[in-house]
Amino acid sequence: MPEFPLNRFSDMVELSPEEAEMLRVLGEPPVRYRRHAVIRREGEPVKGIYLMIAGWACSSIMLPSGLRQIVKLHLPGDMLGTPSMALSHAADTLFALTDCTIAFVPMARVRALFEQSPRMIALFLAFVQYERVALMDIVALIGRSSARERYATFLIDVHSRLLRAGLGEEDRFELPLTQEQIGDVLGLTMVHTNRTVRALEREGLIARSGPLVILRDPAAIRRISPLPKRTPAFGLDWLPRAAADG
Amino acid sequence: MPEFPLNRFSDMVELSPEEAEMLRVLGEPPVRYRRHAVIRREGEPVKGIYLMIAGWACSSIMLPSGLRQIVKLHLPGDMLGTPSMALSHAADTLFALTDCTIAFVPMARVRALFEQSPRMIALFLAFVQYERVALMDIVALIGRSSARERYATFLIDVHSRLLRAGLGEEDRFELPLTQEQIGDVLGLTMVHTNRTVRALEREGLIARSGPLVILRDPAAIRRISPLPKRTPAFGLDWLPRAAADG
DNA sequence: CGAACTGTTGAATATCCTCAATTTCAGTGG
DNA sequence: CCACTGAAATTGAGGATATTCAACAGTTCG
Numbered sequence: 001m002p003e004f005p006l007n008r009f010s011d012m013v014e015l016s017p018e019e020a021e022m023l024r025v026l027g028e029p030p031v032r033y034r035r036h037a038v039i040r041r042e043g044e045p046v047k048g049i050y051l052m053i054a055g056w057a058c059s060s061i062m063l064p065s066g067l068r069q070i071v072k073l074h075l076p077g078d079m080l081g082t083p084s085m086a087l088s089h090a091a092d093t094l095f096a097l098t099d100c101t102i103a104f105v106p107m108a109r110v111r112a113l114f115e116q117s118p119r120m121i122a123l124f125l126a127f128v129q130y131e132r133v134a135l136m137d138i139v140a141l142i143g144r145s146s147a148r149e150r151y152a153t154f155l156i157d158v159h160s161r162l163l164r165a166g167l168g169e170e171d172r173f174e175l176p177l178t179q180e181q182i183g184d185v186l187g188l189t190m191v192h193t194n195r196t197v198r199a200l201e202r203e204g205l206i207a208r209s210g211p212l213v214i215l216r217d218p219a220a221i222r223r224i225s226p227l228p229k230r231t232p233a234f235g236l237d238w239l240p241r242a243a244a245d246g
Numbered sequence: 247m248p249e250f251p252l253n254r255f256s257d258m259v260e261l262s263p264e265e266a267e268m269l270r271v272l273g274e275p276p277v278r279y280r281r282h283a284v285i286r287r288e289g290e291p292v293k294g295i296y297l298m299i300a301g302w303a304c305s306s307i308m309l310p311s312g313l314r315q316i317v318k319l320h321l322p323g324d325m326l327g328t329p330s331m332a333l334s335h336a337a338d339t340l341f342a343l344t345d346c347t348i349a350f351v352p353m354a355r356v357r358a359l360f361e362q363s364p365r366m367i368a369l370f371l372a373f374v375q376y377e378r379v380a381l382m383d384i385v386a387l388i389g390r391s392s393a394r395e396r397y398a399t400f401l402i403d404v405h406s407r408l409l410r411a412g413l414g415e416e417d418r419f420e421l422p423l424t425q426e427q428i429g430d431v432l433g434l435t436m437v438h439t440n441r442t443v444r445a446l447e448r449e450g451l452i453a454r455s456g457p458l459v460i461l462r463d464p465a466a467i468r469r470i471s472p473l474p475k476r477t478p479a480f481g482l483d484w485l486p487r488a489a490a491d492g
Numbered sequence: 493c494g495a496a497c498t499g500t501t502g503a504a505t506a507t508c509c510t511c512a513a514t515t516t517c518a519g520t521g522g
Numbered sequence: 523c524c525a526c527t528g529a530a531a532t533t534g535a536g537g538a539t540a541t542t543c544a545a546c547a548g549t550t551c552g
Binding site (some may be wrong): 146147149189191192195210 | 493507509510511517
Binding site for chain 2 (some may be wrong): 008012036046059061063064065067068072082083084085086087088091092107108110111114115116118119122124125126127128129130131132133135136137138139140142143144145186187208227230231232233236237238240241
């Protein structure tokens with residue numbers, strides 16, 4: 001049985017065995033979604049959140065013009081759909097970019113977790129704040145940098161996230177997105193995304209074959225990217241203590 | 247003595263008198279900042295969060311190119327600097343757009359609040375998720391819409407936030423931002439921001455005199471804006487119960 | 493009255509988009 | 523094995539939007 005990877009939490013704090021267990025039993029039995037399946041559509045009532053166990057998904061917002069903006073790429077270990085927790089109707093659409101495995105968590109279970117452990121609420125909060133910083137970075141990226149800078153940032157971000165998730169290798173990774181989808185992440189058209197990709201390729205900074213991306217000059221790519229690395233603070237000192245007993 | 251407005255929380259849930267009191271005594275004594283003062287610079291160690299009591303401030307990220315992106319405008323009742331809670335060094339700079347009054351909350355006090363009331367952690371979490379949705383909307387706005395659409399969205403967003411905060415009138419409000427700063431919010435240059443503003447003015451959708459903005463045709467402006475209104479869910483059913491006693 | 497900041501506009505340029513055509517490739521059915 | 527199909531990638535050409543550079547006007551402040 002596939003399990004929800006806990007690295008996203010344990011990046012920030014040491015989980016007690018009890019806490020790890022709470023997370024392990026949080027989700028309902030995992031469900032498989034087909035590539036291109038809609039997991040939840042924006043505007044639908046919010047019934048719960050989702051734990052990404054395997055595959056790639058994304059969260060997107062559709063504008064009246066028909067244009068789509070992908071707001072977050074989701075990899076195994078991510079929690080999906082949580083921003084809409086504070087809304088009655090979902091703000092974003094959750095979409096399977098590849099076949100994927102996802103466990104649903106009804107809000108009642110979230111509540112049970114929260115009643116059981118204040119510390120888990122606080123951990124959840126820390127996790128969400130970290131995601132918020134990531135979004136702030138994206139606003140700065142899209143608002144104030146060129147297509148080239150955006151794409152370079154995209155590459156190193158996805159690569160480093162894959163490495164942390166234990167997927168991907170030192171200098172290469174599989175990117176199961178079409179260029180149109182990459183454009184939807186970066187706020188660019190498909191055509192301009194293609195030109196940007198081809199330019200980096202011609203310059204020898206990257207190479208591609210099918211979905212495989214090879215970073216031929218990671219240092220140069222990093223130099224193009226205008227965003228700093230953010231590292232979560234480990235062992236947050238403002239968390240409540242672990243529960244008195246188990 | 248000026249007080250921290252609680253509407254941001256009470257928008258989502260009914261605060262018990264004890265909870266309202268916890269928030270009221272959360273901050274240290276308010277401090278006044280001068281217009282253009284830096285409240286906290288990005289990269290500095292994170293020591294606490296801030297409660298906005300009066301005035302306007304913003305949170306911004308500086309890119310190596312020297313360009314700045316304003317990521318959030320802060321009005322009275324907002325909590326500033328919380329995204330960096332999960333980091334050791336602040337991601338964003340907090341900057342006073344006007345003279346303002348702000349109460350500092352050291353992380354130790356945040357921790358005390360959290361240990362005292364799990365429900366307050368969860369409320370805080372809901373608040374943060376709502377902010378996250380706002381950021382997602384901004385990503386979609388900046389990534390996929392025109393200067394005109396961005397500016398129209400900016401106007402109705404600021405106006406509605408001022409109304410909720412009990413500032414501003416039905417069809418007008420004071421906007422103490424330079425056009426350069428508005429450009430930093432919208433991801434545009436000062437020059438193009440100016441042209442965009444002037445265009446709406448020439449078309450009779452808005453009028454201006456000094457910092458005063460008059461919405462001459464709010465419906466038309468709303469029609470230009472591509473983002474939907476988001477309303478926080480009231481009475482979130484996943485919150486832990488209020489503490490058994492006071 | 494001069495300095496500094498903000499707003500405003502014109503002209504030239506750059507970046508990115510739209511439209512359109514063509515190529516590549518994986519999957520399907522004959 | 524090969525044509526056929528549809529999705530995705532690629533490229534050219536022309537156009538739209540936004541930027542850059544530059545100049546100047548209006549305000550505020552000392």
